[in-house]
Amino acid sequence: MASTTVTVSNAQDKTSPWFGGKSPMNASYGKLMMWFFLLSDAFTFSAFLVGYGMVRFMHPAYDPAVHGEFKFSTEYWPIPEYVFNAFPGFHGVHLPLVFVGLMTFILIVSSVTMVLAVEAGHRRDKEAVTKWMLWTIIGGLTFLGCQAWEWTHFIMGDPQSPYGAAGGFIGANLIQNQYGPTPFADFFFFITGFHGMHVFSGVILNLLVFHNTVYGVYERRGHYEMVEKVGLYWHFVDLVWVFVFTFFYLV
Numbered sequence: 376m377a378s379t380t381v382t383v384s385n386a387q388d389k390t391s392p393w394f395g396g397k398s399p400m401n402a403s404y405g406k407l408m409m410w411f412f413l414l415s416d417a418f419t420f421s422a423f424l425v426g427y428g429m430v431r432f433m434h435p436a437y438d439p440a441v442h443g444e445f446k447f448s449t450e451y452w453p454i455p456e457y458v459f460n461a462f463p464g465f466h467g468v469h470l471p472l473v474f475v476g477l478m479t480f481i482l483i484v485s486s487v488t489m490v491l492a493v494e495a496g497h498r499r500d501k502e503a504v505t506k507w508m509l510w511t512i513i514g515g516l517t518f519l520g521c522q523a524w525e526w527t528h529f530i531m532g533d534p535q536s537p538y539g540a541a542g543g544f545i546g547a548n549l550i551q552n553q554y555g556p557t558p559f560a561d562f563f564f565f566i567t568g569f570h571g572m573h574v575f576s577g578v579i580l581n582l583l584v585f586h587n588t589v590y591g592v593y594e595r596r597g598h599y600e601m602v603e604k605v606g607l608y609w610h611f612v613d614l615v616w617v618f619v620f621t622f623f624y625l626v
Contacts, residue, residue, distance in 0.1 A: 409604050413611045416573075420615050423569065424622045427562045431626065434556055447541040453555035455624045457538050461528050467535070475624050478521045479616065482574075485514025486613040493606045496599030501588060504602060508585040511609065515578040522571050529563065563623070570619055573612045580605045 434452040437445060447453055456471035463474070488510040495503035532546030532553045540553040547553060552560035584605050593599045 403600060405600065405604050406607070409607050413607065416611065417615075420569075420618070423566050424618060427566060427622060428626070430558050430562065434558075446539045447536070447554050448539075449541045449556055451555065453541075453559060458529075458554045459525070459624060461533070463524060472624055474521070474525065475620065478518055478525070479620050481514055481521065482518050482613050482616055485511050485518070486610055488514060489606045489609045493599075493603050496593070496602040499594070499599060501591070501594055504588050504593075504599060505585065508581060508588060508602070512578060512581045512585060515574055515581065515609075519571065519574055519578070522567065522574075526564075526567075529560075566619055566623060570612070570616060573615070577605075577609050577612050580608065 460471045462470045488507045492507035544551045547560040
């Protein structure tokens with residue numbers, strides 16, 4: 376009986392060390408779990424990019440003194456500027472990485488609108504949160520549309536490319552590609568596709584937050600913390616794209 380009484384007393388005593396303390400840096404459980412998830416996801420993307428870097432440098436780079444005029448070849452790793460040089464409506468015009476740069480700009484701008492949505496949430500300004508969340512969604516959808524066009528162009532290839540076709544194959548798949556060694560296309564589909572899946576998931580989450588904001592769910596809760604948690608995910612997706620852009624398109 377005595378031990379039972381002590382147990383109940385300790386369970387009700389909030390000063391007991393078993394009751395728990397303050398949240399780290401005053402972060403809520405939801406934000407803390409989001410940070411844990413983003414940390415694990417960062418390890419995953421890091422492994423993919425490190426793997427890409429290892430395979431990339433296992434293949435010789437293009438050397439004009441050895442290979443002469445640049446042509447797509449399975450002998451050396453392709454230069455991204457010659458692969459991603461197309462732009463919608465400008466067929467045949469050499470615009471190296473311009474379209475990818477536009478995609479990057481759109482995603483960064485969507486991160487800015489997300490910051491504004493989070494700031495408005497701190498002020499509990501429902502109309503401003505609604506407006507900036509809508510712009511963030513539009514930015515995410517635009518990026519996905521651009522990525523769909525880039526994938527389509529990459530898969531279909533360019534029969535009139537002045538740089539030829541490695542192995543005589545036009546376009547790209549998981550077995551062979553027009554641009555160079557097989558792993559080049561494999562990594563392109565895998566890394567950009569994995570990131571695109573994250574962007575798509577982020578757009579879905581943003582749509583849910585937008586819906587709840589419009590219908591006053593967070594206003595009734597008395598806080599807009601969910602906007603901040605989804606914002607953390609969206610900023611992570613944008614940051615990862617900067618590394619993907621650097622590793623895959625610039626190196």
